[in-house]
Amino acid sequence: MAVITEVPSPFCGVGTDDLSIQVDGIALKVVAYGCAVNTPAFEQAIGDSNPRLAGKSVSLEVAVTQAATLLAQTKQPVIGGCATDVHGMRALLSLADRCGAVIDNMGFNAARNNFLALQDSGWMNTTLAEVKNRCDLLLVVGTDLEAIVPRFFERYLWNEAMFLDDSRQRQVIYLGKPPSGNASTSPNGQKAQVLACDDSALPEVVGVLRALVKGQPIRADKAGGIAVADLQSIADKLKAAKYGVVTWGAGALGINSHAELIVQTVSEMIKDINKGTRCSGLPLAGKEGDLTANQVCGWTTGYPARVRFSKGYPEYDPYLYDTHRMLANGEADALVWVNAFNVKAVPPESELPTIVIGRSGMTFAKEPDVFIPVGTPGIDHAGHAYRTDNVVAIRLLKLRESGLPSTGEVLSAIEAEVQGVQHAN
Amino acid sequence: MLIKLTGGKVYDPASGVAGLIQNVYFKDGRIIDKPGDQPVDKEYDCHGKVVMSGAIDMHTHIGGGKGNIARTMLPEDHRQDPVPRTNITRSGNGHAMPSTYVTGYRYAEMGYTAGFEPAVLPINARQAHMEMADIPILDKGGYVMLGSDDYFLRMLTAKKDQKAINDYVAFTINAAKAIGVKVVNPGGINAFKFNQRKLDLDEQNVHYGVTPRQILQVLATAVKELGISHPLHVHGCNLGVPGNMQTTLDTIQGIGGLPLHLTHIQFHSYGTEGDFKFSSGAAQIAEAVNKNKNITIDVGQILFGQTVTASGDNMRQHANHKFANPNKWVVMDIECDAGCGVVPFKYQDQNFVNALQWAIGLETFLLVDDPWRIFLTTDHPNGAPFTSYPHLIRLLMDRTFRNEVLATIHPEAQKMTTLASINREYTLDEIAIMTRAGAAKLIGLKERGGLAPGYWADITIYTDNVNREAMFSKPDYVFKDGELVVVDGKVVKTKWGTTHIAKPNYDASVEKDLKDYFDRYLTMKLGNFKISDDEITEDERGSLTVHPTKTAI
Numbered sequence: 007m008a009v010i011t012e013v014p015s016p017f018c019g020v021g022t023d024d025l026s027i028q029v030d031g032i033a034l035k036v037v038a039y040g041c042a043v044n045t046p047a048f049e050q051a052i053g054d055s056n057p058r059l060a061g062k063s064v065s066l067e068v069a070v071t072q073a074a075t076l077l078a079q080t081k082q083p084v085i086g087g088c089a090t091d092v093h094g095m096r097a098l099l100s101l102a103d104r105c106g107a108v109i110d111n112m113g114f115n116a117a118r119n120n121f122l123a124l125q126d127s128g129w130m131n132t133t134l135a136e137v138k139n140r141c142d143l144l145l146v147v148g149t150d151l152e153a154i155v156p157r158f159f160e161r162y163l164w165n166e167a168m169f170l171d172d173s174r175q176r177q178v179i180y181l182g183k184p185p186s187g188n189a190s191t192s193p194n195g196q197k198a199q200v201l202a203c204d205d206s207a208l209p210e211v212v213g214v215l216r217a218l219v220k221g222q223p224i225r226a227d228k229a230g231g232i233a234v235a236d237l238q239s240i241a242d243k244l245k246a247a248k249y250g251v252v253t254w255g256a257g258a259l260g261i262n263s264h265a266e267l268i269v270q271t272v273s274e275m276i277k278d279i280n281k282g283t284r285c286s287g288l289p290l291a292g293k294e295g296d297l298t299a300n301q302v303c304g305w306t307t308g309y310p311a312r313v314r315f316s317k318g319y320p321e322y323d324p325y326l327y328d329t330h331r332m333l334a335n336g337e338a339d340a341l342v343w344v345n346a347f348n349v350k351a352v353p354p355e356s357e358l359p360t361i362v363i364g365r366s367g368m369t370f371a372k373e374p375d376v377f378i379p380v381g382t383p384g385i386d387h388a389g390h391a392y393r394t395d396n397v398v399a400i401r402l403l404k405l406r407e408s409g410l411p412s413t414g415e416v417l418s419a420i421e422a423e424v425q426g427v428q429h430a431n
Numbered sequence: 432m433l434i435k436l437t438g439g440k441v442y443d444p445a446s447g448v449a450g451l452i453q454n455v456y457f458k459d460g461r462i463i464d465k466p467g468d469q470p471v472d473k474e475y476d477c478h479g480k481v482v483m484s485g486a487i488d489m490h491t492h493i494g495g496g497k498g499n500i501a502r503t504m505l506p507e508d509h510r511q512d513p514v515p516r517t518n519i520t521r522s523g524n525g526h527a528m529p530s531t532y533v534t535g536y537r538y539a540e541m542g543y544t545a546g547f548e549p550a551v552l553p554i555n556a557r558q559a560h561m562e563m564a565d566i567p568i569l570d571k572g573g574y575v576m577l578g579s580d581d582y583f584l585r586m587l588t589a590k591k592d593q594k595a596i597n598d599y600v601a602f603t604i605n606a607a608k609a610i611g612v613k614v615v616n617p618g619g620i621n622a623f624k625f626n627q628r629k630l631d632l633d634e635q636n637v638h639y640g641v642t643p644r645q646i647l648q649v650l651a652t653a654v655k656e657l658g659i660s661h662p663l664h665v666h667g668c669n670l671g672v673p674g675n676m677q678t679t680l681d682t683i684q685g686i687g688g689l690p691l692h693l694t695h696i697q698f699h700s701y702g703t704e705g706d707f708k709f710s711s712g713a714a715q716i717a718e719a720v721n722k723n724k725n726i727t728i729d730v731g732q733i734l735f736g737q738t739v740t741a742s743g744d745n746m747r748q749h750a751n752h753k754f755a756n757p758n759k760w761v762v763m764d765i766e767c768d769a770g771c772g773v774v775p776f777k778y779q780d781q782n783f784v785n786a787l788q789w790a791i792g793l794e795t796f797l798l799v800d801d802p803w804r805i806f807l808t809t810d811h812p813n814g815a816p817f818t819s820y821p822h823l824i825r826l827l828m829d830r831t832f833r834n835e836v837l838a839t840i841h842p843e844a845q846k847m848t849t850l851a852s853i854n855r856e857y858t859l860d861e862i863a864i865m866t867r868a869g870a871a872k873l874i875g876l877k878e879r880g881g882l883a884p885g886y887w888a889d890i891t892i893y894t895d896n897v898n899r900e901a902m903f904s905k906p907d908y909v910f911k912d913g914e915l916v917v918v919d920g921k922v923v924k925t926k927w928g929t930t931h932i933a934k935p936n937y938d939a940s941v942e943k944d945l946k947d948y949f950d951r952y953l954t955m956k957l958g959n960f961k962i963s964d965d966e967i968t969e970d971e972r973g974s975l976t977v978h979p980t981k982t983a984i
Binding site: 012014020021023024092093096100103104121124125126127128129130131132133134135136138139140161162166167168169248249280283284286300301302304305306307308309310315317318319320321322388390396397398399400401 | 496498499500502503504505506509513514515516521522523524528529530531532552554555557558561562565581623624625626638749755758759760761762763764765766767768773951952953954955956958959962963965966969970
């Protein structure tokens, strides 16, 4: 039995890397700095490690051959999930390029709210260490932060800061969704200011806030149920702060259609604030490989996600190449589902030939044609993953000897066999 | 396999060979002496052709987060230039910020065999290496960025001695797997986080009380004392600001003879003369470069058309966002380490400022005497995409062509440049120095950038053509490590290049302070920050090549 310290996590999105994990054979136990997200994800038991064809146990070689045989007969398969490490994504993109597939990562409907804003007008953003050391005012828009990132406040706010005399004096303001717990309460007892409104009122509220920051006159007294005078006080605080940070969870805004306009409005407001003082956005999106998929897809194809290779070159459409939409409209002729992180993230139901490359222990209502259990990056093999701020890549460690193959190894083996079949034809 | 290149005109400035008809032999990836009676396995007829070593781009943004922001921000640019897959190459797309695979193919198809990313943020170094690991054919490497990181500035404020600074610099080069050190807007990226909007050479950071001049002095000294071959790589203060020529001249004067590489100097060579208060400072800058042998420069030529600027200089990029075309832009503060700014640009020949920028770059090329101290860059993609190099080479080698283009730019810009009166035409030997031997020497690459026995067989063969753009666009053959990778300007085989690094020695006790700093202030453990060798090599296609420093580990 050994305890490994300073273990980085691919699960929580913020790249926590202070975990201590006890390894006993193939059993893991988080013994320090666990949280509601990381602890169960690391401790998940390994489950059946044999590949299956329609529920029947087979060798890895047989499963790989069957997957390749299925894929070689397709014209436009869709590869969904895409939840793996950098090397797994490299192999996935290589296979997609060869097969003329469409690729789509799981969290993209949420991340799209950020990417569409980026692609239309851009933003001024910051990263976690800047928040920790510089942020004197945190505005949380439409998001229950501690539900997404349980240790956010502990690690990045109520903690030593290089440029603040007393980090407990930082102001926290919630706009929209109120916090579900007390993580945002300062160690000195100061509670976060909460200006609550329905999620559906958020577009109106951020629109008015942006106008107030710009000094535009607002005739109404209220916006989304919030007094305009209260919004004015937020605008004033943002302009008075030395280093304000505005954060949002892209997925939390999704109840609104075109939630990217909320992101855009907030981002343009931040640009306006920077005419006088400093202020930055901190989009929180992506865990379990979402941002990793976007990054690797970005440098390999030029596009962040939802790329189609069936014309021989990458084409991007953030709406059309949605796995669920393609399956529903009969636009795909096979489904490959990749998720090396989460046994509960099973593929959407489909009558199409289905190949699942999934975290060992994944179970299905309907057995796929091919299921190949793989190891989890950061547990069963080394790898790389991106953090939510999209700048820092963390080095994932191998913690145990499970014998499970990596996503990259399995997808590369499938591609090699597809190539063999293509050449034979 | 023994390969012979027969009868080509060889330009190998590293060996002092300038246009001699010579045979070149190589075997098992390396150039060899003329073998005795050993049979030649394959012979290439190179009569009428020009033989050079593979070209080396010593400053090109090919790896790292800001490049990927630029890519993902500009889908409309990619849609103009899709690149289909072939039996041997991957698909992707090109233009301003090409995908990684296309970057490798297109460089190789122009006869380049190595490229160096000049702005590797320590905290983003993993990404830089991961992207470069997906660039086929080319060798690569990076210069790690220091000078705006809070740890370094705290050291200066605390008056740590030069030895302590040297240890920190050496530690960072090792941790980030770099081959050199760069400073971008010295201290300015940091000052922007404290809401300073400009920072002159002698202006203090409001928090640390440190000036850019001090930062340059301390870092240039560290690089020299550690014996890093590549001089401190400097993106100076006041990029793009009219009148910044004086800042650049002061930077050269103030460094007291220490080796300094001033990068994309075109963006730092502006005067304030004329009706538009914008003029060329190229003559003064070139004079200073000619006089000060410790100075090397690359130009950062702009060429007309759409591109995107991606820089660590968030302060200046923020100031320039009003020129964004299309109108979208990103500025980031990053991890108490550095920052970045990504602003799309469309350089237009009928825009006075852009037209004069074009002329200033060319004046600089033509007025600096020593081709061993000036390098051919567009600061890809900031001045223009790297794919415009053959056009740039023609502008340098063909005065008639240059003057034809000059006659088409903004008329007021024509009046403000001396370009028409400069007769110089670069020779093939000088091009080979700038893009091969000189670049390898500057970076400190051993056994690259030349054709002497023992060198790696990175070789490019062109058909001699008075139209130099056509000639340099389409080499007949390119060999990488002795393997034929390009024929008639098209990739015929792909392989993986190596990653060039330096490993300067340092006192391990430096990690004690750093560990405490990381634990208190940063969001990653020091042990997880350092990039291990296996991160580069574990996929079985990457490799590390360590180049000597005075104090190597």
